[in-house]
Amino acid sequence: MAASGVMGGFGARWGVPVRIRLLGPVELRVGADGFASVAGAQRRAVLAMLALRLGLVVTMDQLCELLWDEQPPPTARAAVQGHVAALRKVLADTPFELHTRDSGYLLTGPADAVDALRFEELAGEAEGQAGLGDCATAVALLEEALRLWRGEALADLPETPLRDAAVDRLRQSRTAALLCWAGLRLGQGAGASAVPLLKHGVRLDGLREELVAMLMRCLHQAGRSAEALTAYHQARVRLDDELGINPGPALRAALAEVLADDRTAEPPPAAEPAPGAAPQPAPVPRRLPRRHPDFVGRTTDLARLDLACGTGRAGDGPVLVVGPAGVGKSALVTAWAHRVAGRFPDGLLHAELHGLAPDGPARPEAVLAGFLRALGVPEDGVPEGRAARAALYRERTRGRRLLVLLDDAADADQVADLLPAGPAGTAVVTGRGSLESLVAVEGATLLRLAALPEDDALHLLERALTPERLRAEPEAAARLAGLCDHLPLALRIAAARLADRPDRTIAGLVAELADERTRLAVLDADGTLSVAGRLGLTHRRLSEPAAELLTALAAHPGREVDTPAGAALLGSDTATAHRVLGELASHHLLTGTAPSRHARTDLVRLYGAGLLAERPEQHRRLLRDRLADHYLTALGHCGSFLDPGQEDTAPPAGPAQALPAVGDIRTALDWFDAEEPAVSALVASPDTDPARAWRLALTCGSLYYGASRFTDWLASARLGQAAAERCGDPVAVALLLNCRAQALVALERRQESAEAARKAVAAAESATGPAAASAHVRALATLALVTAMLGHAAEAERLAAAATALALESGDRRRLVDAKVHQGWVSLAAGDREGAQRRSREARELLPATPVTQVHLWSLLTEAQALAPTVRDDAADLAWHRLLAACEEAGLLYLHAVAEQSYAAYLLARGREPEVRGRLRTALDRFRSHDRQAGHCSEFTTSLEESLNLRTGRRATDD
Numbered sequence: 001m002a003a004s005g006v007m008g009g010f011g012a013r014w015g016v017p018v019r020i021r022l023l024g025p026v027e028l029r030v031g032a033d034g035f036a037s038v039a040g041a042q043r044r045a046v047l048a049m050l051a052l053r054l055g056l057v058v059t060m061d062q063l064c065e066l067l068w069d070e071q072p073p074p075t076a077r078a079a080v081q082g083h084v085a086a087l088r089k090v091l092a093d094t095p096f097e098l099h100t101r102d103s104g105y106l107l108t109g110p111a112d113a114v115d116a117l118r119f120e121e122l123a124g125e126a127e128g129q130a131g132l133g134d135c136a137t138a139v140a141l142l143e144e145a146l147r148l149w150r151g152e153a154l155a156d157l158p159e160t161p162l163r164d165a166a167v168d169r170l171r172q173s174r175t176a177a178l179l180c181w182a183g184l185r186l187g188q189g190a191g192a193s194a195v196p197l198l199k200h201g202v203r204l205d206g207l208r209e210e211l212v213a214m215l216m217r218c219l220h221q222a223g224r225s226a227e228a229l230t231a232y233h234q235a236r237v238r239l240d241d242e243l244g245i246n247p248g249p250a251l252r253a254a255l256a257e258v259l260a261d262d263r264t265a266e267p268p269p270a271a272e273p274a275p276g277a278a279p280q281p282a283p284v285p286r287r288l289p290r291r292h293p294d295f296v297g298r299t300t301d302l303a304r305l306d307l308a309c310g311t312g313r314a315g316d317g318p319v320l321v322v323g324p325a326g327v328g329k330s331a332l333v334t335a336w337a338h339r340v341a342g343r344f345p346d347g348l349l350h351a352e353l354h355g356l357a358p359d360g361p362a363r364p365e366a367v368l369a370g371f372l373r374a375l376g377v378p379e380d381g382v383p384e385g386r387a388a389r390a391a392l393y394r395e396r397t398r399g400r401r402l403l404v405l406l407d408d409a410a411d412a413d414q415v416a417d418l419l420p421a422g423p424a425g426t427a428v429v430t431g432r433g434s435l436e437s438l439v440a441v442e443g444a445t446l447l448r449l450a451a452l453p454e455d456d457a458l459h460l461l462e463r464a465l466t467p468e469r470l471r472a473e474p475e476a477a478a479r480l481a482g483l484c485d486h487l488p489l490a491l492r493i494a495a496a497r498l499a500d501r502p503d504r505t506i507a508g509l510v511a512e513l514a515d516e517r518t519r520l521a522v523l524d525a526d527g528t529l530s531v532a533g534r535l536g537l538t539h540r541r542l543s544e545p546a547a548e549l550l551t552a553l554a555a556h557p558g559r560e561v562d563t564p565a566g567a568a569l570l571g572s573d574t575a576t577a578h579r580v581l582g583e584l585a586s587h588h589l590l591t592g593t594a595p596s597r598h599a600r601t602d603l604v605r606l607y608g609a610g611l612l613a614e615r616p617e618q619h620r621r622l623l624r625d626r627l628a629d630h631y632l633t634a635l636g637h638c639g640s641f642l643d644p645g646q647e648d649t650a651p652p653a654g655p656a657q658a659l660p661a662v663g664d665i666r667t668a669l670d671w672f673d674a675e676e677p678a679v680s681a682l683v684a685s686p687d688t689d690p691a692r693a694w695r696l697a698l699t700c701g702s703l704y705y706g707a708s709r710f711t712d713w714l715a716s717a718r719l720g721q722a723a724a725e726r727c728g729d730p731v732a733v734a735l736l737l738n739c740r741a742q743a744l745v746a747l748e749r750r751q752e753s754a755e756a757a758r759k760a761v762a763a764a765e766s767a768t769g770p771a772a773a774s775a776h777v778r779a780l781a782t783l784a785l786v787t788a789m790l791g792h793a794a795e796a797e798r799l800a801a802a803a804t805a806l807a808l809e810s811g812d813r814r815r816l817v818d819a820k821v822h823q824g825w826v827s828l829a830a831g832d833r834e835g836a837q838r839r840s841r842e843a844r845e846l847l848p849a850t851p852v853t854q855v856h857l858w859s860l861l862t863e864a865q866a867l868a869p870t871v872r873d874d875a876a877d878l879a880w881h882r883l884l885a886a887c888e889e890a891g892l893l894y895l896h897a898v899a900e901q902s903y904a905a906y907l908l909a910r911g912r913e914p915e916v917r918g919r920l921r922t923a924l925d926r927f928r929s930h931d932r933q934a935g936h937c938s939e940f941t942t943s944l945e946e947s948l949n950l951r952t953g954r955r956a957t958d959d
Contacts, residue, residue, distance in 0.1 A: 019094050019113040020051045023170070024150030026157060030093050038090065042067050043083045045157045050087075050098070050107035051114045052166060059104035066162045102664060102851075102889060115148045116170060122148075123177045130307065132300055135184050142181035146197070149174060152204075175201060175208060182214045187310075191218030202231070206238050209247065213254035220258045228258045253423035256399075285347040285374035288405070291338050292331040294463045294492065297456030301449060305336045308445045309403075309426045318406075318419055318427035320438060323449030324588035324601070325534035326489025329430040330407050332449065337405055337428070344426070346400035349374060351418065355410035355431055356537035364417050368393050371404075371418070390417035398422045406430070412438045432538055432588055451486035451601075454478065460488060464495030469506070476506040483513040484523070485601045489534065493525045520606050535607045538587050545570065546583040551615070553600065554608035555623035557685065558678030563596040564658035565678075568630035569623055574658045596661075597674065621689075624682075628692040631679055633657035635699040638668035642854045642892075643702035644814070644847060664851060665706060666891045672703040680712065683719045693723035694732050701739050705746065706854060708894045714743040734763035734775040741782045746894075750789050757783035770810065777807045777815040781822035788829040800826040817846045821855055824862045836866035852886050857895045860886060865902055873910065880906065897923050 021027040026044040027035035038044045049058055049066050063080045064072040073079075084105055088098050096109035111117040122145035130138040153170040157163050178201050182194035198215040205211060212235040219228040232255050236247050247255075308319045321329050341348055351367045354360075368389040372382050375396045383389055397404075397420035409415045409431040415438065419427045429438070438444040452460065458477055462470050470477045484490035494513070498504055513519050524530035539547060552569040553561060567577035581598050584590045590598040600608075612620060637659045662668045672679075682688050683697045697720025704713030717739040724732035737760035744753035760779035764772055784799035800823035807816040824840035827833075840862040847856060860883040867876050880903045887896035900923035907915045 017113065019096065019109075020047065020115070021150070022048050022051060022114065022116040023119065023148050023153050023174075025155045028090060028094075030090060038087075040083070041156060041158050042079070043086060045154075045163065046080065046083045047087055048154055048157060048166075049162075050105060052116060054107055054109065054111055054114060054117060057101045057104050057106045061104075062162070063104065066160060067158065069160045069162070099888070100885075116153065119145045119148050119177075120173060123173065123180075126177070126180065128300075130180065130184060130303065132303060135188065139181060139184050139188070142177055142184070145177055146174070146181065171205070175205060175211060179210055179214055182218060183310075186214070186218055186221060189221070191220075192222035194218045195222060195224075202235075206235060207242065209235065209239075209250045213250040216251075216254040216258055225258055229255075232258075249423050256423070284345070285349055286341075287350045287374060288337055288341070288348050289330075289334050289350055289352075289407075291334055294460060295328075295331045295335045296459045296463055297452060298328070298332050298335075301332055301447065302336050302339070304447055305333070305428070306340070308447065309340075309428065317444040318415070318429050318438060319445045319447060321428060321430045321447045321449055322432065322588065324451075324487070324604075325432060325538055326487040326531055327449050327451060327588075328488035329432075329449055331488065333405055333407070333428050333430055337403060341403070344401050344403040346402050346424075347375070348403050348405075350405040350407070352407050353409045353414060355408045355414070356541060358537070358540070361410035361414055364414055365389055367418055372396065386417060393417070394421035397425050399424050401425065403428070408432075452488060452491075454481060454486065457481040457484070457486045457491055460491050461495055464492060465498055469498075473506040476510050479510050480506055480513070483510065483519065483602075485603050487531070487601075487603070489529070490523050490531050490603065493523050493529065493531070496525055497522070516602075516606055516609070520603065520610065523603075531603055532607055532610070535589075535604065538589060539607075539611075542587065543580075543583060545572075545576070545580045546587075549577075549580050550584060550589060550608050551611040552623050554605065554612035555620065555627055556678060557681035558675070559605075560593060560597055560599045560674065561590075562598075562660070562675070564634065564660055565627065565630055565675075566598075567658045568626045571626065577658075624685075624687060625689060625692065628682055628688060628696060630657045631675070631682065632692065632695055632699060634660050634671075634675070635679065635696065635703065638662055638671055639699060639702040641665045641668045641851060642706045644817075644853055644855065664890075665853075669703065669707050669891070672700070672707060676700070676703075676707075676709075676712070680716055683716055683723070688723075690723040690726045691729075694720040694727065694729075694736055696720070697723070698732075698735050698739055701742065702854070704743070705894075706892055710743055710746040714740060714747065717743050730763050730767040731769075731771045731775050734760045734767065734772070734779055737763060738775065738779045738782050741779075741786065745782070745786055745789070750786055753786045754783065754790060757786055770812070773806060773810045774812055774815050777803050777810070777812070777819055780806065781819050784826050785822050788826045793826075793830040796826045797830055813846060817843050817855060820846070821858055821862075824859065824866075828862055828866050833866040833868055837863050840866070852890050854890070854892055854895060857883070857886055857890060857892065857899075861895070861899055861902065864899075864906070867906070869909075873912075876906070876910075 017029070019029050021029075021035060026038060026048050028038050028047065029035045038047055045066055046063055049063060060077060060080060064076045067080070068076060084098060084100075091098055094109070095113060096107055099106040099108065112121060122141050126138040126141035126145065129135075129141065153167050153174075154163060178197060182191070182198055185191055185194045195215065195218050198211060198218060201208075201211050202215055212231055216228040216231050219225070219231065232247070232251060235251060239245050239247060305319065305321075321333055323329050337348065337350075349371055351362065351370065353362045353367070365386040368386065369382050371393055372389060373379065375393075377392065377396065383392060399422055400420070402420050402425040404418065404420050404425065404427040406415055406418055406427060406429045409429050415429055419425075429444075451457075458470065458481055461477055461481065480494060481491065484494055494509060498506065498509060509522075512522050520530070520532040524532065539550065542550065549566060549570050553566075555569060556565060561581075563574050563578050563581060566581050567574045570577050570580065572580075578596065581590060585592055585598055589604050590600050593599045612623075634657065641662070642665055660668075660671045662671050679696060679700055683693050685693075688696075697716045700716060701713060704710070704716065717736055721733060721736035721740060724736050737756050741753045741756035741760060744750070744756060757779060761776065761783055764776035764779050767775070780799050780803035784796045784803060787799060788796035800819070803819040804816070804823050807819040820839045820843035824836045824838075824843060827839060828836035840859040844856055844859040847853070860879075864876075864879045864883050867879060880899075883899050884896070884903065887899050890896075900919055904916050904919035904923060907913075907919060
């Protein structure tokens with residue numbers, strides 16, 4: 001029986017109707033008359049792959065692998081293109097749009113209109129609600145998610161390894177959702193309602209032991225113990241026949257629960273007491289540390305512990321609670337243990353393992369001795385040696401419903417022999433070090449603890465102080481929480497300082513903490529407890545390269561660091577840097593934010609700054625220079641995708657730098673968006689070598705332009721000019737003045753731009769040599785452009801011709817491209833269409849055909865704008881569409897917006913009124929996106945809004 005048959009029809013919670021169905025045969029809804037299968041299994045496969053990767057590029061190679069595995073026919077690419085063309089037609093009346101990209105295709109549209117993506121979102125939301133303790137909402141969400149299934153996913157697609165992998169992933173997601181739903185229903189006492197779906201799941205995947213175990217528990221709750229035992233024995237036989245293995249911990253635990261509660265089962269024989277001795281009950285230890293009096297919040301984390309340690313948990317491995325120093329791991333598990341102590345009738349054990357203690361961690365054999373005594377072993381019965389004690393401990397804990405808390409573990413080896421034996425016992429381990437091997441070896445569940453949410457942080461301050469005191473200074477209280485990184489330890493120390501001085505204001509303490517030089521000193525409770533002290537314990541556990549990088553990172557001004565920057569600071573290759581960054585992350589001094597990217601908190605950064613301050617100035621300067629040189633290399637590499645003619649700033653000689661993993665304009669701009677805060681901070685820092693500072697400001701110009709961040713570009717250029725002036729280099733001053741002029745043009749501040757360009761020309765003329773000639777060409781070209789914009793056509797043509805002549809004389813191909821691009825635009829402004837087209841085409845022909853850069857796009861735009869009125873519509877449209885497709889591919893908002901607006905003007909001039917409004921709307925949308933990034937509203941946007949409103953009003957009147 002299919003899942004839909006068990007659970008009924010679709011819910012109506014979501015506003016967007018499903019349009020693409022993948023959880024069964026692949027179907028598409030294009031109208032209001034229901035779903036229809038897309039013609040052809042291969043075409044359905046292409047649609048499915050694009051929908052599963054909605055919003056991501058699917059490469060041509062991936063599509064060929066999906067359809068033909070490793071043996072595509074010679075016509076494979078043509079066949080895929082044919083399928084894509086056909087899909088574009090059938091998707092025309094849907095909210096989806098299929099785009100062509102350089103390496104493949106991209107499907108965009110609402111994610112909740114794809115049943116597989118809607119399923120994942122519902123399941124994820126349900127997990128969050130379950131974590132918050134709202135089981136009823138979680139059950140409803142999971143039921144809605146499971147109703148989306150109509151059989152096996154992608155059921156009618158060709159069977160290839162890539163398709164099978166996608167089906168397996170979806171099947172596993174469904175099984176996980178089913179297990180979660182059934183576990184919640186079991187907890188509600190309604191396990192019987194989950195039996196039909198669980199039986200269906202077991203028929204599909206009878207080797208998944210968690211499914212069988214959950215079915216057994218639900219059958220047992222429904223009073224069907226015999227069926228539960230039958231399910232166990234059928235699974236045992238199948239595991240033996242097909243895999244040659246015995247049932248694992250999950251199945252054995254379910255069997256033990258059924259047998260323990262089954263009144264018809266024979267009780268095990270009682271042990272015979274010693275002659276003449278009365279039987280003694282086993283002692284029930286109750287060892288728990290004192291609950292933290294100011295523990296607050298952590299509702300989600302408490303619920304995650306409930307779920308990981310509950311009766312429906314998978315396996316019998318420990319739960320690892322890990323996180324940075326001072327995040328409150330011990331407080332959390334202690335509060336949770338006090339709350340759930342009643343669930344463990346056979347006792348509670350606790351040990352402080354002192355994993356980071358200066359005199360070394362606790363020895364496992366000593367902890368085992370204490371545990372054995374608590375479990376009733378007399379002093380003279382405790383054997384010698386770790387192995388013997390561990391064996392007796394396993395014997396004493398097997399089958400007992402114990403909770404064992406192991407706080408501040410050093411490593412997996414310290415913990416291994418302290419875990420209770422069998423599925424009945426539960427162990428919770430906290431630690432700051434690398435405990436991930438317990439996941440692989442012991443089947444542990446990992447729970448990463450993050451800093452407190454702001455509301456919980458303020459609640460902690462309120463508990464430590466008074467509600468009245470926080471209400472009197474709410475903004476200062478929020479600022480205080482932020483300066484403490486929302487860490488409970490730092491918050492408690494800050495609160496203690498305020499509680500000790502009732503006359504002291506929160507704002508006064510905030511002012512002290514705002515000084516980064518003394519913040520860690522302020523967060524020191526009279527030397528007995530401090531944030532720096534806790535970080536120091538972790539620092540002592542690091543390897544030498546990791547300790548070195550933690551110190552070196554203080555020279556990095558950004559909140560995040562990528563692997564190439566880490567390699568530059570460490571003076572190593574990227575493989576070494578990747579490993580060392582991973583070690584810092586495993587000790588929770590860094591947090592992974594994306595592949596090859598890590599972030600750090602302010603308190604960790606300040607701790608590293610203290611370490612760096614102890615190093616000689618020569619070493620600190622070396623780190624700053626290494627980082628600046630890395631960014632110069634990386635900016636040059638990324639900027640070349642936008643402007644292959646950018647200046648070669650010739651950074652100081654040094655070892656080869658690792659390059660960011662970018663391959664086109666989009667990925668180059670993504671990298672720049674992440675790294676720009678660090679780059680701009682280096683440019684602005686007085687500690688940066690001024691020769692490197694001006695080069696950084698100059699080299700990032702094309703990236704600022706491509707990202708539409710013109711205000712930031714202008715600020716960077718001003719700082720770069722100041723650095724160039726400190727160096728006394730007239731060529732550098734000319735280049736940065738020209739950079740300022742270009743940024744001012746982009747900001748539509750033309751008079752200021754002309755003034756900066758004239759100064760750039762003067763500075764270049766005062767210098768000599770090839771570099772001066774190159775700077776002179778650029779300055780003349782920019783001045784020609786802005787002069788034309790100001791309406792002085794003849795003077796602009798003279799300046800543009802001078803720039804081109806100087807470029808030809810110097811023999812610099814890159815400067816010639818630059819001069820001809822500007823000369824083409826100036827010719828167009830002067831009404832010389834033929835000259836504009838010729839010079840723009842000449843500039844483009846000097847460039848490689850690929851990749852498409854912004855220089856290509858400006859040339860194509862000028863060529864399209866310069867089309868003669870006599871050109872046929874089909875030929876003109878071809879030129880415009882080529883330009884728009886190239887803009888779409890490059891992803892440059894500003895250029896795309898200008899191109900769309902220019903095409904609208906062309907259509908209007910040709911009398912093609914019905915097409916104008918759509919183009920104006922597209923242009924306006926792109927200008928608005930550009931303006932949000934640029935931080936201003938352009939004249940283009942304002943005029944376009946007026947034009948669009950005018951045309952909309954005219955159309956309404958006509959209607």
